[in-house]
Amino acid sequence: MKASGLDRRGTRRLMRVTVSAMVLAGLLALAGCIPGAPGSDLFGDGSQADRVVKGMPDGWEGPDPDLFNGDPVVGWVSDTEFGVITVGSGSCPAVAGELQVLGSDEVQVEFGPSPHDPCTADMAATTHVFELPSSVSERPVTVTVQFAEYETEYLLDLATQTAAFPEPPTRLPSTRGRSVIRR
Secondary structure, rough: OOOOOOHHHHHHHHHHHHHHHHHHHHHHHOOOOOOOOOOOOOOOOOOOOOOEEEEOOOOEOOOOOOOOOOOEEEOOOOOOOOEEEEEOOOOOEEEEEOOOOOOOOOOEEEEOOOOOOOOOOEEEEEEEEEEOOOOOOOOOEEEEEEEEEOOEEEEEEOOOOOOOOOOOOOEEEEEEEEEEOOO
């Protein structure tokens, strides 16, 4: 027996337990950081989107975001998924809340600020991808986008996949104390 009180068997057992704990901790850390996995988000910020993509995802069918004005845009990602592109800091994108169904042709999502700080001073596009609920069956779909920290509400048309992209935005009268922009 060694002076430390551990024999060879005890030392081996301690090594196995230590290595197993390290492997388990590594796997748990990786499982929470896999981009695109259901329920996870790329930035670890609590987003309620099905997935978050830096830039524009493969298969994007919608208008390109304007990095200068920062207005959100919507488009199709697949036959059953749509995306909301927000523009802001690349390291601290807006955080999507829960998708709410307002009718058979309308959904709403509110975005909050990123919990990360400090943030990069760049303007980057981030796509928040949502599965369109089956109860939203009429087309086109209006996607209402709100930002918790701003007074502007965006009413964006998610056009049919074969339709042309929407025309420039139109300002509508204020509702609920918010400025409304209709695309």
